[in-house]
Amino acid sequence: MTLLLALAVGIAGGVGAALRYLVDNAVPPRIRARYPWGIAIVNLSGSFVLGAVTAAAPGVWLTIIGVGLLGGYTTFSTAAVDAARLIMERRFTAGVAGTFATLVGCVALAGVGYAIFA
Amino acid sequence: MRLHPAILIGLGGAIGTTVRYLLSLAVPGVAGIFAINLSGALILGWLLTALKMRGPDEGRRSTVRLFVGTGVLGGYTTYSTFAFGTVGLLGDGEPALGIAYGVATVVLGTGCAALGILLGRRFPMGVDPE
Numbered sequence: 001m002t003l004l005l006a007l008a009v010g011i012a013g014g015v016g017a018a019l020r021y022l023v024d025n026a027v028p029p030r031i032r033a034r035y036p037w038g039i040a041i042v043n044l045s046g047s048f049v050l051g052a053v054t055a056a057a058p059g060v061w062l063t064i065i066g067v068g069l070l071g072g073y074t075t076f077s078t079a080a081v082d083a084a085r086l087i088m089e090r091r092f093t094a095g096v097a098g099t100f101a102t103l104v105g106c107v108a109l110a111g112v113g114y115a116i117f118a
Numbered sequence: 119m120r121l122h123p124a125i126l127i128g129l130g131g132a133i134g135t136t137v138r139y140l141l142s143l144a145v146p147g148v149a150g151i152f153a154i155n156l157s158g159a160l161i162l163g164w165l166l167t168a169l170k171m172r173g174p175d176e177g178r179r180s181t182v183r184l185f186v187g188t189g190v191l192g193g194y195t196t197y198s199t200f201a202f203g204t205v206g207l208l209g210d211g212e213p214a215l216g217i218a219y220g221v222a223t224v225v226l227g228t229g230c231a232a233l234g235i236l237l238g239r240r241f242p243m244g245v246d247p248e
Contacts, residue, residue, distance in 0.1 A: 006139060013135020017193045018128035021184075043197040050198040051205065067142070067199070072135040076195035076227060078188070080159035081166060083224075084231035095228075103224050106201035107208075114205065 005063060012068030016046075020073050035094050036082040039075065040102050046074035047106035051113025123184050130189015138194050148203040148219055151196065158195035159227045162187055163234020164241075171242035 023045075024038030031037055050070045057065060079102065086095030121129075142150045165187050169179050200223055207216030
């Protein structure tokens with residue numbers, strides 16, 4: 001690890017996090033109130049692109065884009081807190097089914113993204 | 119000075135991502151990402167609940183939520199690396215391990231977030247709930 005690479009990863013992560021906010025906010029609040037679709041879209045799209053980038057991009061770029069940009073863009077903590085809130089509100093279908101659908105969807109899309117560009 | 123939320127989140131995200139990168143160098147592979155995601159879920163559950171207990175989402179509370187919650191903790195945790203790590207285990211002929219890693223992360227992650235929420239209700243940062 002070089003300091004320059006760590007700096008690049010950090011900056012890319014900041015850009016990714018800001019992008020996550022913009023994509024999440026592009027989903028109308030009326031829809032987000034029913035289910036956190038914004039974060040689901042972010043995590044699904046980011047997982048697909050990470051699969052593709054892992055297959056296509058060489059070493060240092062994979063670190064900057066994969067660990068930095070896409071790592072900062074996608075998030076686990078918000079998805080987990082949203083799921084916990086839904087379950088604690090007794091909205092079990094949204095909380096449990098949404099969590100597992102997101103898991104299966106993200107893993108499948110990461111695999112497909114990799115397979116396309118491998 | 120009021121920063122645009124995207125700038126605030128970007129600054130926080132840069133910090134969180136750097137911390138995750140350094141930790142994942144220290145603990146490579148899925149074990150490091152597993153620990154990062156679970157700890158991030160716990161802290162975010164506590165933070166968002168504690169902020170809500172203190173008052174409405176405005177002013178400094180809103181700034182902390184966006185900078186630390188959406189930015190630092192959002193950038194610290196990751197779904198894409200987790201998802202691709204699961205793909206890696208499934209593709210390496212370790213299907214049982216891949217499924218266990220995926221399911222354990224979301225189930226324990228949700229549990230950690232719920233624990234954080236409960237802790238936030240009990241310990242909302244120096245505010246007397248009475």
